[in-house]
Amino acid sequence: MADGISSFWGPVTSTTECCEKNYAHSSYIAELFNTVSNIPTILLALIGLVNALRQRFEKRFSVLHISNMILAIGSMLYHSTLQHEQQQSDETPMIWEMLLYMYILYSPDWHYRTTMPTFLFLYGGVFAIFHSVLRFDIGFKVHYVILCLLCTPRLYKYYIYTNDTAAKRIAKLYVATLVLGTLCWLCDRFLCKEISRWSINPQGHALWHAFTGFNSYFVNTFLMFCRAQQRGWSPKVAHFMGVLPYVKIEKPKSQ
Template identity: 50%
Template sequence: MADSMVASFWGPVTSTTELCEENYAHSSYIAEFFNTISNVPCILLALIGLVNAFRQGFEKRFSVLHISNMILAIGSMIFHATLQLVLQQSDETPMVWEILLYICSFLCPVPSSIQVALHWPLPPLHPSDVQVLHTDQRRGCEAACEAGHAWWHVLMGLNSYYANTFLMFCRAQQRGWEPRITHLLGFLPYVKVQKPEKRE
């Protein structure tokens, strides 16, 4: 929303999309505070997934998927912090690349992964990709919906993490690595594998 209680460090809002959060209400450096900080869990989840993929010896494509999740979250932070038109692309362009990476991950390296692709949905598109309402129509949102998009970030971060974990589990099964799900801190699932010993 264009009105703000604090002066903007980034200048006037130039983006084509604004959500139901008061701009610069908490800081002159962050336009949409909750939409910005809600990307932090996404980055942490992607980092955990990246470390696990690397430590368990999965193919590079799984590391690339986790890195793309991090890039998307960082781009989203940049956009929501500034609400500048040029930086809006740091939020939207990585979404397109990530969808392409998922498609390639499903179809390119392993023909049998096509079965996974048929039973696992692609990552959901960002609401702005299927936007029906114009920004002007959204300006009437009440305070209750201010955190809605922030929660969307957190839930999509979890969705991406779980999707990658699922794909890693399926791939480990395909390779005969005896995967099992264990939990980090007692609640966050990740794949642990037992690779067969190499025969010489």
């Protein structure tokens, strides 16, 4: 709840409110739970990055995992300060990340290799400038949802053309964590008055962060599997420490 409390970072200037009391645990961290809940995203993205580099996946996947880390760090900066300037470091990378997903999903069938990345790069830059000046709120959320919906048909196509049971299970985990995380976000956003009267706040926005950390990891892993299939790298789903799925590939010697 952005109630205007002043502390180490000064008055709250963010345009978005969450249902966590400001500076309840520290004068240096505005929203403690919403800040530390980004740590799983960073750790999972780091695991994905190491796997992508170790097996020499295409650079797009390394950039994708790094973008997940940048987004999580930006979210930590925002929730720890509740300053509008830091809000941009959370929301702008969200749009850039979706543009990167669009490139990874649609570029295999795009016949002109330079037009798509050039357009998406310019689009992301223009959005960042306008967002910092005009401070979109509802417009930003609608924009983000539209980009997500544009990715959905292609992701579903990848799913139906994938025969590997383990890979399909990863895609299902992606959907499950997306649904659960969204429900947590909606409850935190629209039921805050009721939740504030509870003896314990379930921290719905923090749960959203945790679920999206796994959500991002699962969708990245599924896309890596699909791309490895396209390249003929004989992908298989293995499990880190017997739990966390990752893609193991065998490249032809010529590659």
